[in-house]
């Protein structure tokens with residue numbers, strides 16, 4: 001944060017706190033003078049329901065003072081005022097955080113480590129490793145669910161991890177690489193081909209997936225598919241290429257939606273699915289357990 005914005009935040013915060021002090025002081029002062037207990041404001045509802053202007057009770061006002069003093073004290077001790085780090089020098093990533101993380105690592109790392117040497121296929125299938133799969137599931141629910149869904153069934157743009165259909169491959173090694181290093185898919189935009197060509201291409205792609213579409217468009221679309229560069233990634237047969245994350249277009253499983261509109265949008269505008277890398281965040285042992293859990297999902 002630049003020192004200008006830091007200063008801006010400090011001035012705004014301090015002005016707000018002082019403003020609150022003034023407001024409360026003013027309210028308390030007023031009480032002693034003009035507004036005597038039980039003044040009627042003159043507002044009347046339902047014939048005889050009157051509004052009184054009673055001062056706030058003292059204890060209530062004191063609560064306000066206490067919160068204001070607490071706020072000022074907090075901002076003096078802890079980070080909160082712009083770039084000012086607070087008198088205590090505490091930080092959310094400081095020594096307290098490190099100590100807690102180390103404590104947790106000491107306790108849990110051996111549990112993760114005991115499975116590190118077991119092959120993924122065994123962890124995924126053998127009954128004696130149910131505990132490992134449960135741990136994988138808990139890790140999944142913490143780190144992966146927000147994108148792939150609590151049942152790993154995926155959503156538009158986020159692949160289903162429970163079916164046998166893989167963008168980047170379904171072997172233990174390939175799944176491990178997907179999780180550890182992340183994946184970046186590049187489907188280039190093809191709007192330059194023009195509306196008509198995109199339309200016949202979309203029809204051809206839909207026909208590959210076994211859907212009944214305009215036969216004349218399909219023939220022209222096949223020609224366009226072969227000559228517009230699609231085959232470089234999706235293959236001559238449209239079955240895709242796991243090295244590039246190019247999906248199989250013949251299986252009627254759609255990452256971005258099955259409608260003709262969605263297919264055209266993909267061809268026109270391109271797509272860039274990003275699976276973030278997790279190696280640094282989780283470490284090899286947890287990635288190993290997650291790989292086993294994901295592998296077990298697609299096998300059951």
Ligand code: HEC
Nearest residue numbers: 143144147157158159166167168169178185245273274275
């Ligand atoms: C920010 C969202 C996000 C998070 C979090 C995320 N993923 Fe992904 N993941 C994606 C996207 C998007 C793709 C598809 C990338 C593409 O379009 O090729 C993907 C792809 C994958 C693939 C490859 C699927 C295939 O068909 O080849 C695997 C395996 C995977 N994720 C597992 C995980 C696991 C395990 C976690 C938790 C550690 C996780 N993901 C967390 C968004 C996410």
Ligand code: HEC
Nearest residue numbers: 185186187229230233245246247254255256266271272273
């Ligand atoms: C450079 C490689 C590349 C080329 C060239 C390419 N694609 Fe793709 N295509 C991809 C990738 C990678 C994806 C997956 C995008 C993602 O996961 O975000 C994709 C996705 C798609 C999808 C969406 C599939 C789904 O499941 O929703 C369609 C449809 C598609 N491509 C059709 C085409 C057509 C038609 C052409 C030729 C005009 C073409 N692609 C050219 C790499 C390519």
